[in-house]
Amino acid sequence: MKNRLYRGFSGIDRTEGPIVGPQISLLRSKNFIMPDERGVLRKRGGTTKATLLGDCWGIGGYQADPTSVGIPGVVYFIAYHNNGGTAYVSKSIAGASWSALSLGAYTSFGTAPMSFAQIANLFAIFGGRPAKITDISSGGVSRLGGGGPTAAPTVAASTGAGSLTGEYSWKYTFYDSTSGWESSPSPANTTLSLSAKNGEISGMSTTVDREGIDKKRIYRTQLTGEAPWYHVADVTLATTTYTDSTSDASLGAVAPTEGDHDAPPSSTYIGESHEKRFWIADGTSLYYSKIYDGSLYNLEYFSADRKLVFNQQITAVKSAPRLGGLLVFKAPGYGIDLVRGRSSEDFEIVEYYPSRGTYHQQSVVVQDDMLFFFDKTRPILLKNGQISPTFSDKVYPIISELCKDIPSDVPYVWALWDNLREQFLLGISSISASSVQWQDATSWGVGVSWKDSFTTVTWQV
Amino acid sequence: MGGRSLLEGFIYYGNMAGITREIVMALDPYRGFAGEFSWPEVEDGNSDERAILCVYQPPANSSSLPISNDGILLGTKNLDVVLFTFLTGTETDPNGSATESVEAIAITGRIDPTMTQEDDIGGAKSYHSLEFPHLRQVNKGLDFEYCVEEEAAGEGATWLDMHYTDTDRNFAYFPEGIANWVNIKIKDNTEYVDRDIIDGFRLHYYELFTRGDEAT
Numbered sequence: 001m002k003n004r005l006y007r008g009f010s011g012i013d014r015t016e017g018p019i020v021g022p023q024i025s026l027l028r029s030k031n032f033i034m035p036d037e038r039g040v041l042r043k044r045g046g047t048t049k050a051t052l053l054g055d056c057w058g059i060g061g062y063q064a065d066p067t068s069v070g071i072p073g074v075v076y077f078i079a080y081h082n083n084g085g086t087a088y089v090s091k092s093i094a095g096a097s098w099s100a101l102s103l104g105a106y107t108s109f110g111t112a113p114m115s116f117a118q119i120a121n122l123f124a125i126f127g128g129r130p131a132k133i134t135d136i137s138s139g140g141v142s143r144l145g146g147g148g149p150t151a152a153p154t155v156a157a158s159t160g161a162g163s164l165t166g167e168y169s170w171k172y173t174f175y176d177s178t179s180g181w182e183s184s185p186s187p188a189n190t191t192l193s194l195s196a197k198n199g200e201i202s203g204m205s206t207t208v209d210r211e212g213i214d215k216k217r218i219y220r221t222q223l224t225g226e227a228p229w230y231h232v233a234d235v236t237l238a239t240t241t242y243t244d245s246t247s248d249a250s251l252g253a254v255a256p257t258e259g260d261h262d263a264p265p266s267s268t269y270i271g272e273s274h275e276k277r278f279w280i281a282d283g284t285s286l287y288y289s290k291i292y293d294g295s296l297y298n299l300e301y302f303s304a305d306r307k308l309v310f311n312q313q314i315t316a317v318k319s320a321p322r323l324g325g326l327l328v329f330k331a332p333g334y335g336i337d338l339v340r341g342r343s344s345e346d347f348e349i350v351e352y353y354p355s356r357g358t359y360h361q362q363s364v365v366v367q368d369d370m371l372f373f374f375d376k377t378r379p380i381l382l383k384n385g386q387i388s389p390t391f392s393d394k395v396y397p398i399i400s401e402l403c404k405d406i407p408s409d410v411p412y413v414w415a416l417w418d419n420l421r422e423q424f425l426l427g428i429s430s431i432s433a434s435s436v437q438w439q440d441a442t443s444w445g446v447g448v449s450w451k452d453s454f455t456t457v458t459w460q461v
Numbered sequence: 462m463g464g465r466s467l468l469e470g471f472i473y474y475g476n477m478a479g480i481t482r483e484i485v486m487a488l489d490p491y492r493g494f495a496g497e498f499s500w501p502e503v504e505d506g507n508s509d510e511r512a513i514l515c516v517y518q519p520p521a522n523s524s525s526l527p528i529s530n531d532g533i534l535l536g537t538k539n540l541d542v543v544l545f546t547f548l549t550g551t552e553t554d555p556n557g558s559a560t561e562s563v564e565a566i567a568i569t570g571r572i573d574p575t576m577t578q579e580d581d582i583g584g585a586k587s588y589h590s591l592e593f594p595h596l597r598q599v600n601k602g603l604d605f606e607y608c609v610e611e612e613a614a615g616e617g618a619t620w621l622d623m624h625y626t627d628t629d630r631n632f633a634y635f636p637e638g639i640a641n642w643v644n645i646k647i648k649d650n651t652e653y654v655d656r657d658i659i660d661g662f663r664l665h666y667y668e669l670f671t672r673g674d675e676a677t
Contacts, residue, residue, distance in 0.1 A: 001589060001665055001666065001667055002574070002665070002666055002667070002668060003574075003592075003663050003664060003665045003666070004574035004663070004664050004666075005594070005661070005662075005663045005664075006572075006661045006662060006663070006664065007660070007661045008660055008661050009567075009660070009661070010492075011489070011492050011493055011494060011495055012493065012494035012495070012496070013570060022661075023661075024569050024570070024572065024661065025569065025570040026567055026568065026569055026570065027568045027569065027570050027644070028497075028566065028567065028568040029495070029496035029497065029566075029567045029568075030496070030497050030498070030499060030564075030565060030566045030567070031496075031497075031498055031499065031563055031564060031565035031566065032496055032565045032566070032567045032647075032649070032658070033487065033495065033496055034487075034489070034492070034495045034496060037491070037492065038657075038660065039660055039661070040657040040658070040659070040660040041565075041567060041647070041657070041658045041659050041660070042656070042657055042658055043563060043565045043649055043651075043653055043654075043658055044498060044546070044563060044565065044653075045532075045546060045563075045653050046546070046562075046563055046652075046653045047500055047544055047545060047546045047563070048544075048545045049502070049542040049543065049544050049545065050542060050543050050545070051541060051542055052536075052541065052542055052543040053541050054541065055514065055536075055537070055538040055539065056514055056515060056536030056537055056538070056543055057514055057515060057536065058515050058536065059515050059516065059517035059534050059536045059543070060517060061517060061519055061520070063520070072520075075519050075520060077517065077519070077534060079534075079536060079543060081536070083541075095532070095534055095543065095545055098543075113514060113515060362515060362516075370490060372488075379488060381488075381490060383490075388490065390489075390490065390491055390492070390493055391488075391490075391493065393493070394492070394493025394494060395488055395493045395494050398494055412512055412513070412514050412538075414513070414514070414515055414516050416516055416517075416518050416533070417518075418487070418518065418533070419518065421487070422489075423487045423488060423489045423490070423495055424487070424488045424489075424490065425485060425486070425487055425488075425516070425533075426485070426486050426487075426488055427483075427484070427485040427486075427513050427516060428482070428483075428484050428485075429481060429482065429483045429484075429512035429513055429514070429538075430481070430482045430512075431479065431480070431481045431482075431510045431512060431538075
C-alpha cells in the first residue's frame with residue numbers, strides 16, 4: 001500500500017485538477033479559519049447576541065480618557081439604530097447590554113450606513129445631520145455645529161441723549177457660554193449715523209437650531225463704521241433688545257469672521273478625522289473644520305472658505321498618514337485622490353490611483369501600507385499604491401464571479417482589519433427588491449432559480 | 462470541473478422579493494481567500510431580509526473587554542440584535558432557545574496522489590484511509606465524508622461517510638474507495654476551543670494500474 005503525506009492547507013483554490021502534495025487546496029472553508037501560514041485550520045469562535053432594537057446602521061467606539069496611569073481608557077461602544085422610524089444612539093461597555101442616549105432636539109438621522117470619528121473628547125456621528133457626543137458618561141447626543149442669525153439686527157438712534165457720535169454698524173451671534181461655541185455673526189445692519197445718541201437694538205432672534213445656546217453676543221464697529229466688529233455685551237437668548245452706549249475704548253474682542261463658524265453640510269454619511277480636523281463630504285465638496293487646538297468648539301466650525309472641490313461626487317474618505325494624507329474616493333472608474341498638507345495654506349489634491357473607486361465608505365480600510373476597499377465588483381488591495389499580485393491571482397477569480405451581478409440598489413458592504421488573525425474581513429449583503437432580478441453569470445440577462453451550491457436547496461422563480 | 466467555484470450558488474437568484482444574499486469572507490493579504498463565515502441568525506439566502514450592515518472591532522487595548530475576548534460586533538438588519546463573534550472563550554452559537562456549536566466545514570479540492578495538477582486524471586485507485594499525524598483527530602470530534610469523481614462543491618455531489626474504529630481513532634477509512642480521485646469534507650460541530658483543529662493527513666491507497674494500462 002502506498003501513501004502520501006499532505007502537510008497543510010493552502011487555502012481556497014479554484015484551480016482544477018489533482019492535488020500534488022504536500023499541501024491540500026480547499027474548495028470551501030466555512031467557519032474554519034486559516035489564522036497563519038502554517039496551513040492549519042482553526043474554528044472560528046462562538047457568538048452571543050445582545051438586544052438592540054431595529055436596524056443597526058453603524059457601530060463605533062468612544063475612547064474615554066484613562067483614569068489611571070498605565071490603565072487603558074474604557075471604550076464605549078456606540079451604535080446607531082432605527083426601529084420603525086425612531087432613531088436611537090445607544091452605548092454599551094462590553095456590549096452585553098445597551099442603553100439609549102438622549103437625542104438633542106436638533107439632531108436628525110437617516111437610515112443608511114454611516115461613519116464615525118473622534119478627536120479628543122468629541123465623538124462625531126455622520127449619519128444625516130452631523131451630530132456629536134462630548135460627555136459619554138452622562139451626556140447625550142447633540143447637533144454638531146449650528147447656524148447663526150440670518151437677519152441683521154434693527155438699530156435706531158435713541159430718543160434721548162446718548163454717548164455715541166459717529167458711524168456705527170452692529171452684528172450679533174448665538175453663544176453657548178458653557179462650551180464656548182459661537183455661531184457665525186449675523187449680517188450687519190446698514191451703517192447708522194449717531195450724534196450724541198445711543199444705539200437702540202431690536203429684532204434679535206430668540207430661536208436657534210442647536211442645543212445648549214443660552215446667550216447672544218452683540219458686536220459693533222468703532223465710530224468709523226469700518227470693520228472689524230468688536231464685542232459690546234452678552235445678553236440672554238430670550239432678550240430681543242439692547243441699548244448700546246459703550247465707548248470705543250471699552251469694546252472687547254473682535255467678532256468671528258463672517259461665515260467662519262458655519263454649520264457643516266446638513267446631511268452627510270461621509271466623515272473622517274484627519275490632521276486634527278473633521279472632514280465632511282457633500283457632493284463634490286469636501287469641507288474641513290478648524291483645527292483642534294485644545295478647544296473642542298473649533299471642530300464644529302465650517303466655512304465655504306475651508307473646502308476642497310473634486311471633479312466627481314465623493315463616495316468615501318479615509319485618513320491615511322502613512323500613505324501620504326487623506327484619501328478621497330469617487331465612484332468606481334473615477335479614481336482615488338489624496339489630500340496632502342497639514343494646514344489650509346498647503347492642502348493640495350493629487351491623484352492617488354486612477355480608475356478605481358468605491359460606492360461603500362464602510363468598505364475602506366487602511367492598515368500599515370495597505371489600502372483595501374470594495375470596487376464595483378471586487379475587493380481591491382493596494383500595497384504601497386500598487387495592486388497586490390496575491391489578490392490578482394488568488395482572490396479575483398473567485399470574487400469577480402461572485403460579485404459580477406450584485407444589484408446596485410441595496411448592497412451593504414463593510415470591511416475591517418482583524419487584528420487577531422491579521423486578515424481583512426469583507427461582508428456583502430444584498431436584499432432583493434421585487435422588481436430586481438439577479439442574473440445568471442453565464443447567461444447574461446436570463447433570470448434563473450436561486451440555488452445554494454452547498455445545500456442544493458432551490459427556490460423556483 | 463473539480464474546481465467549480467465554492468460560491469457559485471451566490472450568483473444565481475430568482476426575482477423573489479426579500480431574499481438576502483449574505484456572505485462574510487476572510488481575505489489574507491499574503492495568501493488570498495482564507496475562508497467564509499456564516500451565522501444561523503443571518504444565513505445566506507434567507508427570506509427574512511436579515512443582513513449584517515456594519516461591523517466594529519474594539520482596540521486591542523480596550524479595557525471594556527477582557528484580553529481573552531477579542532470580539533467583533535456586528536450590527537444587523539431585521540434581527541433586533543447586535544452579534545458578538547470571534548470570542549476566544551467557549552461561547553456557542555445561539556439558535557432559538559437552544560445553544561448550538563458552530564458548524565465548520567472544509568471541502569478539499571481533488572486529491573489524487575499519483576498526478577500533478579497539470580496532468581490528466583491518473584487512473585483508478587483504491588483509496589484506503591486517512592491517517593492523522595496528530596493523534597485523535599477523530600476523537601477531537603471531527604467528522605469526515607468523501608465523494609468520488611464529482612464536482613465536490615457543486616450541486617448533486619454524493620457525500621459518503623467515512624468509517625472509524627474504536628481503537629484506531631487516528632484513522633478514517635473509505636468504505637468504497639475505488640476512484641480516480643476523491644474530495645474530502647471535514648466537519649466540526651464541537652464546542653469552540655482555542656487550538657488548531659487539523660493541519661493535514663497521510664493518505665493510504667492502492668494503485669490499481671500502471672499508467673498506460675487499462676484500469677482494473
